[in-house]
Amino acid sequence: MTSQTTAPTAPHSSNAHVDPAAQVADAGFVPVQTRSERPHSFDPSDFGAPTGREVNWKHTPVARLSDLFAPATTNDGVGYVLGAGEQYVAAPLGIGTAPRGEFFRAEDVTAAVAWQGAAEAMHIRIPREEEVAEPILVTVEGRGAEHRADAHIVIEALEHSAATVVLQHRGAAQYAQNVEIIARAGSRLTVVSLQQWDDDAVHAAAHQARVDADATLKHFVISFGGGVVRVNPNVELAGAGSEGYLYGLSYADSGQHLESQVYLHHKGAHTKGDVLYKGALQGEGAHSVWIGDVLIGPDATGTDSYEANRNLVLTEGARADSIPNLEIETGDILGAGHASATGRFDDEQLFYLQARGITEEEARRLVVLGFLSDIVQRLGIPALETELLASIEAELAAGAGA
Structure with missing residues (x-):
């Protein structure tokens, strides 16, 4: 599989393979367990349809997501309603138009599908040194569970700006979504993804963010509605002194599957990260999945990082999967830790x-x-x-x- 370093404007060729999270070598089948080593591509055919045996799909009901494994034939499944902050929505971005693709790299088939299927990306842009008092609200209205939609959204906070952006999802659709977040030097940005879908909605999203020097990103994933909701944040603390706070809240009912695979990469020096996801579950077949990966890179000296997941199981028949992972590639840190707990009352x-x-x-x-x-x-x-x-x-x- 070919890893891309720039956003392609047309499909590219690559070696055929089945599992995007594994490679076949002379020594046999060698799975890629480390999040940072996963291959990436903007071509859905490079990934193929997941089987559920892949490391990044084995906790997911892939059959219920299967409609999102190929681009939509008609991209009309959702509409967008802009509330407060409409003036911060810039001209849409085509494939190859900066800043679209400045940081985003698709690392699974649904993200590649959303990239190719979204001919134009919504661009929310906060001007340099401007502080936006009221939250910028984008409501994503599903038009019915039989409808498909692919989307790419770019949220860009320029230097020393401050804003809160809320993405509110309602109705029902089969929705593949990418959210690309760029917090430039000295900015303070909060992004909230709120899933209040109807019970028959299916939503697979890749959120990828880069946080530059002395910038702060607060990122929330809050999921109450939807049949299957899989929102996977990937945040890179790239600049010295950058901070990332990743918070999640879910409440899974009977038959619901709510999932987040969280990746926090400490890349710059003296960065600070805090990850806390909490979930409640009730009803037969209620299922939540949280996989947390924190990587403290070799240049991330002086890092302070912690991740935790807590789940409260309220009834019989509900299940919470919780897997924290921590990699440290430098000994010069302030502190790092991870924790997971799932229990009843x-x-x-x-x-x-x-x-x-x-x-x-x-x-x-x-x-x-x-x-x-x-x-x-x-x-x-x-x-x-x-x-x-x-x-x-x-x-x-x-x-x-x-």
Whole structure:
């Protein structure tokens, strides 16, 4: 398979292969386990259709995503509604038009499909030294589960600017999406991807971000709706003094599959990273997947990094897969660690609350709200925080009535 270093304007030829996360050598079948070593290409045919045996697909229900393994014949599955901040949407970017492809590299078939299928990319551009007070809101409206759409979105914060961009997904569609994020030197950027799809929606997204010197990126993946939602963030702290905060929140119901494969690459010196994803699950067949990879490169001296995933399983029949990974290629760091925990209600917490006259149902509600609201409160967007807390309450009520 050919790895691309520049965005191609036309399909290219490559050696045929089946598994994009593995190579066949004379010594036998050698899987690529390290995230940083995965090959990449903008041509979907280089990847082929996943079978579910590949390292980056083995926890995913590939049959339910199969419509996204080839470009859409008609790219009309979603519409885009711009709320506050419409003035920051620049001219669309064709393939080969900078900054599209400045950092983004497709590392699986759905990302390559979205790249080829999106003839024009939406470009959200924050001017140099401008601070945008209100969140820039882009609502992605699905037009029905029978419709397909491919998309590439570029979010660019120029030097010393500050902004928050919210991508809100509603309705239903079969949606392959790339989000390319560039936080230039000294900028402060928050990007929120909010999945509130209908139950029959399928959404596969690759978010890739580069954070330059002294810039800060806060990135949120919040998934409540959708039949299958797979949002995979890849953040490179490229510049000295850059910071990345990657947060996630999910609530999986019966039959839902909510997944994030998170990659944080400390490349520059004196970078800081914090990864925290939390999830709740209830109902038969509810499934969440979190795979966290942190790489501290050889030049990332003075790094401070930590990643964690916490899951609360509320009922029988739900399953959470959680896999943290950490690679360190320099000994000169401030600190690094990772953690993962999946469990049921804490009986001691419930006993404590019930001993003070609180009913078991209300005690469970308080425990779940306390567990998940930690992520909600990090948003810093009061209206959205209120909306998400109400969504959690609705999920709890639905679970109690099941």
